[in-house]
Amino acid sequence: MHNFTPIASLLGGMLIGLSAAAMLLLDGKIAGISGILAGVLKPIAGDTLWRVCFLTGLLAGGIALRILLPTAFDFGIIRPLPLLIIAGLLVGFGTRLGSGCTSGHGVCGVSRLSPRSLVATGTFVFTGALTVYLFNHLTGN
Amino acid sequence: MKALLTSFASGLVFALGLGISGMTRPIKVIGFLDFFGAWDASLAFVMVGAIAVYFVAYRIRATMPAPLLAPKFAMPTRHDLDVKLILGAAIFGAGWGLGGFCPGPALTSLASGAMPVFVFVVAMGLGMYLHSWVTEIRATTSGLTVSPANTTQDA
Numbered sequence: 001m002h003n004f005t006p007i008a009s010l011l012g013g014m015l016i017g018l019s020a021a022a023m024l025l026l027d028g029k030i031a032g033i034s035g036i037l038a039g040v041l042k043p044i045a046g047d048t049l050w051r052v053c054f055l056t057g058l059l060a061g062g063i064a065l066r067i068l069l070p071t072a073f074d075f076g077i078i079r080p081l082p083l084l085i086i087a088g089l090l091v092g093f094g095t096r097l098g099s100g101c102t103s104g105h106g107v108c109g110v111s112r113l114s115p116r117s118l119v120a121t122g123t124f125v126f127t128g129a130l131t132v133y134l135f136n137h138l139t140g141n
Numbered sequence: 142m143k144a145l146l147t148s149f150a151s152g153l154v155f156a157l158g159l160g161i162s163g164m165t166r167p168i169k170v171i172g173f174l175d176f177f178g179a180w181d182a183s184l185a186f187v188m189v190g191a192i193a194v195y196f197v198a199y200r201i202r203a204t205m206p207a208p209l210l211a212p213k214f215a216m217p218t219r220h221d222l223d224v225k226l227i228l229g230a231a232i233f234g235a236g237w238g239l240g241g242f243c244p245g246p247a248l249t250s251l252a253s254g255a256m257p258v259f260v261f262v263v264a265m266g267l268g269m270y271l272h273s274w275v276t277e278i279r280a281t282t283s284g285l286t287v288s289p290a291n292t293t294q295d296a
Contacts, residue, residue: 012162013190057152062252076168090236092268098229
């Protein structure tokens with residue numbers, strides 16, 4: 001096992017939990033990124049502005065990282081563009097069909113012990129691992 | 142206004158958490174999903190940290206009649222498991238393993254200015270539109286079933 005960063009990952013995870021907790025206890029919303037984005041791409045009257053604010057915050061946080069922690073964008077692996085396009089289409093389509101992603105299902109839903117989110121999280125970790133396994137074997141990594 | 146500021150601040154803290162934890166780096170994500178190779182368990186700690194905090198918050202919520210800055214809680218109400226949920230999660234997982242990005246880290250990484258991230262985010266948005274088009278087509282041509290999986294492959 002290399003590149004193991006348990007402390008940083010635990011601290012970062014707690015910040016993610018804190019952010020999602022603030023959305024819940026202050027605004028009464030689930031911090032699911034794919035759902036928040038989808039609500040901006042197909043706006044519903046009166047339910048869009050908070051989403052734009054959250055996404056603006058996400059980008060502002062990205063800019064802060066670029067200044068304070070540029071290593072956050074040492075991607076390490078960047079797949080060729082055609083594969084990234086396929087991956088993006090699958091992520092966009094799949095998160096809508098499955099009503100959530102790593103944040104909505106993986107963090108918020110699993111914490112609520114929602115059966116739907118537990119099943120969804122188990123499923124996307126499994127197919128993610130399967131994809132990595134197949135990719136590495138097909139490309140000889 | 143305070144609720145909107147909370148949304149902005151939460152988005153900002155969320156992005157910092159993603160960056161500090163390693164979620165914005167596909168090498169970490171793909172390393173975590175590589176159970177049969179050089180497994181990097183770090184991202185399991187992201188889940189543990191986030192869930193530990195949110196689990197407590199959800200227990201606090203149970204004692205509150207309403208959120209502090211909004212009239213009511215907007216919570217998911219469904220408990221049923223259906224094919225869409227499982228198929229959707231399976232498709233998402235495949236894309237996540239292939240590219241190493243899920244939605245939050247991809248949007249945060251736009252700030253890096255890296256062109257491949259931009260391409261991924263545009264494709265992700267198109268995937269979301271594709272889903273709503275398929276849903277609308279299915280709603281208007283009831284009786285004809287369009288398989289979402291096949292539609293995705295055709296794209």
